[in-house]
Amino acid sequence: MSSKIIGAIELGTHKTTVLMGEVSHGRSLNILGLGKVYSQGVKKGEVLDYRTASEMVHQAIVLAEQSAGAELERVYLAQTGGHLKGFRSMGSVSVSASDNRVSATDIKRVTENAKSKELSKDRVYIHHIQNAFLLDARECSNPMNMQGDKLEVAYWSIHGDVRKVRDPIHIINGFGLQVEDIILSSIASGAIVANETEKQNGVLVVDIGCGTTDYALYKDGYIVYTGVIPVGGDHLTNDLSLGLRITHDHAERIKLDAGKAFIDDTDKESPVTLTHIKDMNTRTVQRHAIYQILNARVTELFQLIRTQLETQWDFSHPLPGGVILTGGTSLLPGIESCACTAFEQEIRVNPIPNWVNDSLREPGMATALGLLQYALGGSTQETVSQLEASGGLLKRVSQIFSGS
Numbered sequence: 001m002s003s004k005i006i007g008a009i010e011l012g013t014h015k016t017t018v019l020m021g022e023v024s025h026g027r028s029l030n031i032l033g034l035g036k037v038y039s040q041g042v043k044k045g046e047v048l049d050y051r052t053a054s055e056m057v058h059q060a061i062v063l064a065e066q067s068a069g070a071e072l073e074r075v076y077l078a079q080t081g082g083h084l085k086g087f088r089s090m091g092s093v094s095v096s097a098s099d100n101r102v103s104a105t106d107i108k109r110v111t112e113n114a115k116s117k118e119l120s121k122d123r124v125y126i127h128h129i130q131n132a133f134l135l136d137a138r139e140c141s142n143p144m145n146m147q148g149d150k151l152e153v154a155y156w157s158i159h160g161d162v163r164k165v166r167d168p169i170h171i172i173n174g175f176g177l178q179v180e181d182i183i184l185s186s187i188a189s190g191a192i193v194a195n196e197t198e199k200q201n202g203v204l205v206v207d208i209g210c211g212t213t214d215y216a217l218y219k220d221g222y223i224v225y226t227g228v229i230p231v232g233g234d235h236l237t238n239d240l241s242l243g244l245r246i247t248h249d250h251a252e253r254i255k256l257d258a259g260k261a262f263i264d265d266t267d268k269e270s271p272v273t274l275t276h277i278k279d280m281n282t283r284t285v286q287r288h289a290i291y292q293i294l295n296a297r298v299t300e301l302f303q304l305i306r307t308q309l310e311t312q313w314d315f316s317h318p319l320p321g322g323v324i325l326t327g328g329t330s331l332l333p334g335i336e337s338c339a340c341t342a343f344e345q346e347i348r349v350n351p352i353p354n355w356v357n358d359s360l361r362e363p364g365m366a367t368a369l370g371l372l373q374y375a376l377g378g379s380t381q382e383t384v385s386q387l388e389a390s391g392g393l394l395k396r397v398s399q400i401f402s403g404s
Helices: 050-068 104-114 162-173 185-193 196-201 233-244 248-258 287-309 335-343 363-376 390-403
Strands: 003-011 015-024 028-038 074-079 085-094 123-135 138-140 150-161 178-184 203-208 213-219 222-229 271-275 282-286 323-326 347-349
Touching (some): 003 050, 003 162, 003 363, 015 050, 015 363, 028 050, 028 363, 050 162, 074 162, 074 185, 085 104, 104 123, 104 150, 123 162, 123 178, 123 222, 150 162, 162 178, 178 185, 178 363, 185 203, 185 213, 185 222, 185 323, 185 363, 196 203, 196 213, 203 287, 213 287, 222 287, 233 248, 233 287, 248 271, 248 287, 271 287, 282 287, 287 335, 323 335, 323 363, 335 347
Parallel strands (some): 003 074, 074 178, 323 347
Antiparallel strands (some): 003 015, 015 028, 085 150, 123 138, 203 213, 271 282
């Protein structure tokens, strides 16, 4: 087939997104249509109400197909949630040939050895991400035919809760669509907002959504660490709702209209009128109170990420690629300043490539765009090509379905 119609689907806490594209001859991508609806039945990457979530996905698919004037054929699905975990595993074998030259068999043995850890029955692998090979402790990207005694390879392996991985796949399958692959949200976002030079030099991608924050750390062109923090923009809204004693909907409007993630001394005493108060009709509050509430939660979020990364990254040595913020909550004014303080790095927000249409170049679209980039760039995106997921994952999931 010279071309195929693919869809990127993201079931988020705030919105369900379906982005359709046509991949031609495996080399070019034409974005065809977009369907986006407010989410229901999904929170923090988990399906809480199957029927309601299915209805929202169906609405988004219909909108996308209508705008594209075509029908979906295959789907790439984003995966997030606090249930996702990762670990680093090493494989090691002795080179078998008498002349000590590494063969394809040696490479196969060492990679299988690195990925041999069995998970409990309630867990399933999402990705095995290959890092560099070591031949007699020397790093090399391809050891084939090189001479040495000991061959090693490292993987970053990501796994999730079987049920929480299965539910969104079941929803997609319910519409007669095939899930081609599942991709971690942070990896999808990284595929679109970070270029290969940045990944080679070292860069941290942080995708701040509504319900979760996903991040991926790249070094020497490899993904060396990923994580999911169950904190996002919705937590900021909840904090405002509780702290200011206003409804959730009004807190969301205050966050968008008057919120800042840092304490801005230039207008901190400027009043903001609050309505729909739970115990009175109206009152005013200084912006300083709003800034304090938002700053506390954003600072906590970045500190959580930093703490998790301290075993992987010496913060006294800046990453040449710095830190990239994306996701809808990255639009909060002042968030760059908070991130700069927490990570002591250069911070950039939403560097989506210029080839993307202006209407889609918003931080909240990074994951969906990255899924399409993943579908296109399996052979050209260096990091993507190191992901090993589809065969093993879908085979395992099909076994789960048949046994459920």
